[in-house]
Amino acid sequence: MYSLVVANQKGGVGKTTTAINLSASLAAMKRSVLLVDLDPQANATTGSGQKKIEGNEGAFSALMGGGNTNIVSLDEAGYDLVPSGSSLITAETNLRLKENREMPLSTFLDQKKEKYDYAVIDCPPALNLLTINGLRAGDGLLVPMQCEYFALEGLAALLETVSQLNERTGHDLRLEAIVRTMFDPRNKLTLQVTQELSNHFGEALLSTAIPRNVKLAEAPSFGKPALHYETGAKGTLAYLAMAGELINRLEGS
Amino acid sequence: MYSLVVANQKGGVGKTTTAINLSASLAAMKRSVLLVDLDPQANATTGSGQKKIEGNEGAFSALMGGGNTNIVSLDEAGYDLVPSGSSLITAETNLRLKENREMPLSTFLDQKKEKYDYAVIDCPPALNLLTINGLRAGDGLLVPMQCEYFALEGLAALLETVSQLNERTGHDLRLEAIVRTMFDPRNKLTLQVTQELSNHFGEALLSTAIPRNVKLAEAPSFGKPALHYETGAKGTLAYLAMAGELINRLEGS
Ligand SMILES: Nc1ncnc2c1ncn2[C@@H]1O[C@H](COP(=O)(O)OP(=O)(O)OP(=O)(O)O)[C@@H](O)[C@H]1O
Ligand SMILES: Nc1ncnc2c1ncn2[C@@H]1O[C@H](COP(=O)(O)OP(=O)(O)OP(=O)(O)O)[C@@H](O)[C@H]1O
Ligand SMILES: [Mg+2]
Numbered sequence: 001m002y003s004l005v006v007a008n009q010k011g012g013v014g015k016t017t018t019a020i021n022l023s024a025s026l027a028a029m030k031r032s033v034l035l036v037d038l039d040p041q042a043n044a045t046t047g048s049g050q051k052k053i054e055g056n057e058g059a060f061s062a063l064m065g066g067g068n069t070n071i072v073s074l075d076e077a078g079y080d081l082v083p084s085g086s087s088l089i090t091a092e093t094n095l096r097l098k099e100n101r102e103m104p105l106s107t108f109l110d111q112k113k114e115k116y117d118y119a120v121i122d123c124p125p126a127l128n129l130l131t132i133n134g135l136r137a138g139d140g141l142l143v144p145m146q147c148e149y150f151a152l153e154g155l156a157a158l159l160e161t162v163s164q165l166n167e168r169t170g171h172d173l174r175l176e177a178i179v180r181t182m183f184d185p186r187n188k189l190t191l192q193v194t195q196e197l198s199n200h201f202g203e204a205l206l207s208t209a210i211p212r213n214v215k216l217a218e219a220p221s222f223g224k225p226a227l228h229y230e231t232g233a234k235g236t237l238a239y240l241a242m243a244g245e246l247i248n249r250l251e252g253s
Numbered sequence: 254m255y256s257l258v259v260a261n262q263k264g265g266v267g268k269t270t271t272a273i274n275l276s277a278s279l280a281a282m283k284r285s286v287l288l289v290d291l292d293p294q295a296n297a298t299t300g301s302g303q304k305k306i307e308g309n310e311g312a313f314s315a316l317m318g319g320g321n322t323n324i325v326s327l328d329e330a331g332y333d334l335v336p337s338g339s340s341l342i343t344a345e346t347n348l349r350l351k352e353n354r355e356m357p358l359s360t361f362l363d364q365k366k367e368k369y370d371y372a373v374i375d376c377p378p379a380l381n382l383l384t385i386n387g388l389r390a391g392d393g394l395l396v397p398m399q400c401e402y403f404a405l406e407g408l409a410a411l412l413e414t415v416s417q418l419n420e421r422t423g424h425d426l427r428l429e430a431i432v433r434t435m436f437d438p439r440n441k442l443t444l445q446v447t448q449e450l451s452n453h454f455g456e457a458l459l460s461t462a463i464p465r466n467v468k469l470a471e472a473p474s475f476g477k478p479a480l481h482y483e484t485g486a487k488g489t490l491a492y493l494a495m496a497g498e499l500i501n502r503l504e505g506s
């Protein structure tokens with residue numbers, strides 16, 4: 001199993017939209033996928049048409065133990081889901097008091113590694129212990145980036161957090177990919193930021209960029225990935241292309 | 254002094270863009286304004302052309318005491334700024350151990366209330382102790398909302414947090430206004446969400462909506478509010494209209 005952690009503490013850059021639609025695209029390419037929702041807002045859970053967890057279930061149980069994680073198998077979307085909910089806020093507080101507090105998710109996913117080809121982990125917009133658990137459990141980091149000023153500023157802080165975590169815990173999370181989201185080539189900021197990203201990160205920058213596409217914003221209100229809401233939409237096709245590009249890199253062509 | 258706390262735990266909805274441009278618009282209307290940056294990402298600080306704080310300065314000092322808050326007076330933008338930086342992450346952790354941990358910002362602003370007509374508080378995308386301090390210090394809550402599914406979902410959680418805080422601490426933060434951001438009337442989701450907001454919140458929903466306007470995304474890379482970057486842009490004029498609408502409500506016409 002390869003764990004891809006989708007993280008960026010900058011808010012609203014398309015983490016959840018990427019986690020849901022990448023999971024659905026990988027599933028359509030016959031990979032078995034586990035989507036893990038680490039955000040107490042539970043957007044990946046409701047965006048997949050599922051109810052938020054109450055108390056010690058789903059992602060709370062995966063982090064705190066207790067054995068009733070209740071992974072949900074989604075027939076139409078094609079992936080399995082570890083759902084989340086506001087009780088994850090309590091889990092974050094409880095983790096602060098634990099030894100090896102960044103390890104619980106990694107330990108949980110180790111138990112699942114025979115069953116899945118990929119785990120995709122959606123993180124909240126913060127560098128808190130929920131995101132830290134995601135980074136520690138990840139093999140590769142996927143950073144969704146809007147091509148805007150504030151989003152670029154946050155990238156350095158994220159990569160700094162990753163290298164500190166790797167040093168402190170002996171983990172080896174590598175920056176696997178940066179994906180440009182809500183991409184609008186007509187906007188000069190977009191071209192400037194693209195230039196900066198390609199200068200600094202070279203081949204980590206995926207060639208596939210996800211265009212701004214209203215179908216991607218509509219799909220979650222129907223509880224579906226765009227692939228099962230509007231198959232031919234620009235956004236849907238871009239996420240399929242992105243999954244193809246990642247598979248090509250990770251599995252070799 | 255009237256304190257307006259700009260909060261929404263949903264990421265990327267335009268909290269910082271609203272805090273900066275509302276502050277500049279109120280200042281242009283001859284009100285004296287203090288902008289407080291409570292986000293460790295410090296977007297309101299860099300978006301105002303200022304350097305992030307290091308250690309115990311700015312917002313860190315306002316929350317933890319120590320007396321070197323170093324409020325910055327911005328001549329061109331017209332408002333004063335309490336800057337922020339990544340040391341605020343440490344402040345959030347330290348606050349957890351304090352008595353009356355939601356009070357520090359409110360106490361700090363009480364000392365400034367003779368000097369300013371308005372305080373505008375920019376919050377991070379989380380319901381953590383930084384945001385809680387902002388909510389406790391606020392007289393009115395201003396919620397920037399993107400007219401999209403995930404943003405609507407988070408609103409109930411935010412209002413629930415506010416009523417719990419009010420009950421527990423005897424505070425009386427009221428929902429002053431909801432402002433629609435990145436507003437695109439051609440998109441059917443926008444009209445559906447607008448309908449929901451107007452049904453549930455009636456007159457708290459501001460008539461002014463802020464359109465999607467690239468000038469608002471470009472201005473922060475020059476460290477300026479849009480008013481001082483592109484005076485006639487659609488986004489600039491919308492924030493002036495919004496400031497007018499708020500002044501009308503809060504000060505009476
Ligand atoms: N390519 C796109 N085109 C149009 N809308 C998009 C696109 N990607 C995301 N969105 C919309 O933009 C908003 C932000 O996206 P999303 O919620 O996925 O970001 P996020 O990084 O997960 O946010 P948070 O920081 O709150 O977790 C959502 O309303 C989503 O529907
Ligand atoms: N009306 C608008 N038109 C175009 N772009 C906008 C508009 N408002 C905000 N933006 C851009 O959208 C992005 C998100 O806005 P902003 O950073 O203000 O949101 P936020 O809620 O403060 O995010 P966070 O949750 O990370 O604090 C920024 O890159 C900003 O420049
Ligand atoms: Mg999200």
Ligand SMILES: [Mg+2]
Nearest residue numbers: 268269292296
């Ligand atoms: Mg912000």
